[in-house]
Amino acid sequence: MGRTDREELKGKVISLKDLVAYQEGSIASRMIINTKSGSITIFSFDKDEGISEHTAPVDAVATILDGACEIQISGITYPMKEGETIIMPAGAPHALTATSPFKMMLVMIKE
Numbered sequence: 001m002g003r004t005d006r007e008e009l010k011g012k013v014i015s016l017k018d019l020v021a022y023q024e025g026s027i028a029s030r031m032i033i034n035t036k037s038g039s040i041t042i043f044s045f046d047k048d049e050g051i052s053e054h055t056a057p058v059d060a061v062a063t064i065l066d067g068a069c070e071i072q073i074s075g076i077t078y079p080m081k082e083g084e085t086i087i088m089p090a091g092a093p094h095a096l097t098a099t100s101p102f103k104m105m106l107v108m109i110k111e
Contacts, residue, residue, distance in 0.1 A: 006032055017065040017103045020044045027051075038109035045069065045104075050097035060088040060108050067102025071095070 009019075009032055019042045020030045027049050033040040038058070042065070053072070062071065063085040071078045071086055073094045078086055082102075088094040 006034070016042055016105055020103065022046060022101050022103075025049070036110070038107070041106045043104050043106060045096075045098035045102050047098050047101050051095055053093050053095040055091055055093055056088065056108065058090050058108050058110050060094075060106060062086055062088065062096075063105045063107075065103040065105055067098070067100045069096050069098050069100075069102045069104070072097075 016032075019032065020028050022028070022044050023046065025046050027043060027045050029041050029043045031039055031041045045067075050069075062080075064080045064082050066082055068079070068081045071080055071088070071094065073086070073088055074092045079099070080086060
């Protein structure tokens with residue numbers, strides 16, 4: 001998706017969880033904001049898909065839009081469901097696994 005696609009979203013009422021469809025056996029994403037200051041990306045995960053442990057240089061805010069997952073931060077597992085938000089601190093090892101098909105919004109704001 002290019003910048004033009006993101007521009008088409010501006011000034012419109014949108015349903016975040018409708019911006020990216022579920023895809024069997026995979027993860028899909030759509031970046032809706034991408035600037036020098038940070039990004040907002042909508043993700044969909046099929047059940048049992050996930051992201052392996054990694055770190056990020058900035059805080060990452062995940063809001064669950066649909067379904068459920070488990071997010072691990074520094075070795076602690078947090079069950080998450082629709083409507084819940086968690087902040088993954090900069091530098092903290094984190095990972096996630098879909099316990100059902102789920103969608104999330106990930107917000108990363110740079111210094």
